[in-house]
Amino acid sequence: MSPILDKRRAGVLLHITSLPGTGEVGDLGQEAHHFVRFLHDTGITVWQTLPLGITHADRSPYQSLSAHAGNPELISIDWLCKQGWLRHTDITSEPKNALGYPKSNQLLTKAFQGFLECAHEADKLDFTHFCHSKDFWLDDFALFMALRNEFQEQSWNQWPEHYRDREIKALQEARRRLKVHIDTTKFQQYVFFRQWLELKAYAGQQGILLFGDIPIFVSYDSADVWANREVFKLDDNGEMVVVAGVPPDYFSETGQRWGNPHFNWHNLQKTGFIWWIDRLQTQLELFDILRIDHFRGLEAAWEIPASEETAINGQWAKAPGKALLSAIKSALGDIPLVAEDLGIITPEVEELRDEFNLPGMKILQFAFGDGPNNPYLPSNYITNCVAYTGTHDNDTTIGWLERLNDADRHKIFEYLGSPQLPLYCALIREAMASVANLAIIPMQDILELGTEHRMNTPGTTVGNWTWRFHWNQLTPERTERLRHLVKLYNRSG
Template identity: 50%
Template sequence: MADKSPIFQRRTAGVLLHPTSLPCSETCWKKNSKKAFGTLGKDAYYFIDLIARAGLTIWQMLPTGPTQADMSPYQSISAHAGNPDLISLDVLLEKGWITAENVQLVGETSLPYARQQCAISFYQYLETSAGASTRQQFENFCSQQHYWLDDFALFSALRVEFNGSPWNTWPVELRKRNKNALTNIRVKLKAIIDTVVFEQFSFFTQWQALKSYANQQGISLFGDMPIFVGHDSADVWAEQHYFQLDEHGNPLTVAGVPPDYFSETGQHWGNPHYAWDVMAADGFQWWLSRLRTQLQLFDLIRIDHFRGFEAYWEIPGNSHDARLGKWVKAPGEAFLKACFAAYPGLPLVAENLGVITDEVEALRNQFELPGMLVLQFAFDGNTNNPHLPHNHIRSDVIYTGTHDNDTTVGWYESLPDENRQQVKQYCFNSADEMPWLLIEAALASVGRMAIIPMQDFLELDGGHRMNMPGTTDKNWVWTFSWDQVEPTLAERIRQLLAAYNRLR
């Protein structure tokens, strides 16, 4: 099954970094005091060059869909679309798709207005002789992606029309997708729809160029697919029958997890649960379409919260207390059989962290899906802890920490003295400092794939973590700068990869 994919057949190493965490040297932000996030522009290519020099062959990232106000990649408004904030306007300018005046607008006016002006320039460019080949590419893109693009573009335009209000508060004919109402509103909102389609074409074009560049350097892109989708999303609005909703579009039940390592009161995510019986009835076509898009973007895919395919935590839709939920069985075996029948050798990694039962592991092992192990979870005094290196197996993917963890330096600094001593003793009383001690332990593991967060390679403390589960403040905004990258970093990584047979 999954670990039969060639990508899992040799020892590899990679880095975890979301593209928004890249430095940003976009022209449009130079005169703007607002903090800028990474894009698919030149800094992304510089990053690929850096990790290629280091000998790393995997670039793992978080979900790349458009986010809502909290910027969480795990609450996207689309399971297919790309985040327009990642688009490099400098690249569009170089291609002649937009003008310098459009780029300047980004630093001087509202972003929606600037993007609409960019779209106008783009469609004008398509009508020129220079834009003829791009026009053909654009038409091909719209045709190939229509299975999600049409609904997403209209959904995005309606969100603008109704000032960002959730779709289940829209007028009933739009909420229930009356055919005539949708036809009429498409005409009215054509300018906004055209802007959204332009953004998605720009994103996918830039993504494919970046992916091609990475693949040419021997680097695979490792994506992240949340098991659930946001309630206020194009996916739920467009295909409401696949979700547990009442007649008004409100969730009957929502997702989350019970109390665990990350939260004493559990987590209330708010995503509507799937109507699994409806999905199973048509062979899980909704999921197969979703995988189709992800496989265009990534070389391998992590399924977030894999345990939800065996059983999911069902919280009443009218409750905000995760502790009131219950476990409900899911059709994981039938679902995965359908996935692998449609996409043989599907390169999946199962996120199997948290409260994992024997039944969940049996499902994962039935389909030979690599799981995840995190060294920061290893040192609790239990020698049978599966996260300890002596308990690793070859199919495991080994992490020092994930986007939900503290940085390794921050984690180590927060440990009690006795736990620090345990870490040192386990690592042969090495004199190496953190985070390199844990990085080397990950690379030395028998697990075929080892992934290190960029913060650890940069030796950053807990002030640089990406996310703190259960909180909504200051998450998802971390970026690094090039002056944090030591000139010797790539060579240091490369030497370690050579020592542990992880060089390509």
């Protein structure tokens, strides 16, 4: 176990997009730094976010255009103005989108022009160094984004064959023709990484660890699949024969058909899993702790024929998780990984998790339905785990409790010792009081919010990933209650 995870800590789950602010989504500017100060003041030492990648139209951070690139929508425009690369008049004169916000992509293009015209020489050298140090993914990604823009955001398998199949002469010509777009994309990544690393440094000064999330699969329409076909199970034309998902479970009677390509583990293993190691290396630059989403897919993953509309008619396909984790450990050492071991967990998955001493996840909303041996009951926890009231895929705790019948609520009331507190407060207290080394509380639960504020409803594609909080929701009473629980249960790290 990494020393970071081997002590009692408390954390808050809040994605960057959920921060307050004047833009269309939360960003890496002053509100993010303000949130770090709030965590420090309450004794919280872990800030967990969702993946940071560039999303598709559904805005899911679990379906991104790159496993390495950060989302330019998270860039602070005010920061660019402070650097002198963008003028406030650029913001006010910029056409607005349907929601009344300036179009950030156009502002970032203007900022690049400002950078070229007036940035200090040290900044320009820093940008050049960034491009060289990230060229193992950045070159392909920037070209991918330029071509995707040229073809009206069609998936890469719909591009003309010479681009789809990465013919050398065609790509050379495209790099020359699309140089401005390519360089602008690289600049956006430079700014994203620079802003994020400034936030990480500030968090470190305040004693706050950043906890990131790695989706096990990548989107088919991504630079990763376009540039690394051999890493994935594709046919000769680059089409998917099978797609990823999960069978019917707690969240969906028909399972979830995610539509991601499956890994070609045979080819990955021949290369020493270098694609995976590079991917983790990027995320370790950004985060102090990493969660592997859908960890059970490293032991076996649900393969669904691409022609199927639901996830029902799939099958489990084995994966070389032990070899992969061994290669990661050999290359990167004992890095602080958390296994998202939810869903259908077999003894083989538990064995893989435990062999590498990875903490799993314990969700209180899953704890009260299967008798005293339920692994999510706090009385069955071990120290090497992460306790949650709920995750981004769960309803808020208040919303979940309201949907339960009286008998189920009474089970919880009895298990918690007939508390005088409201049940949602008692459940937060239970997570904090547990033996789990790390207890994470979603921000919605700290703010005592209902179902309408949940982040995501699995199996749906509308109305997700848009929730944001406001500072006036964080009353002094709620802040003090959180501070008291952190201190009471010795979770200040």
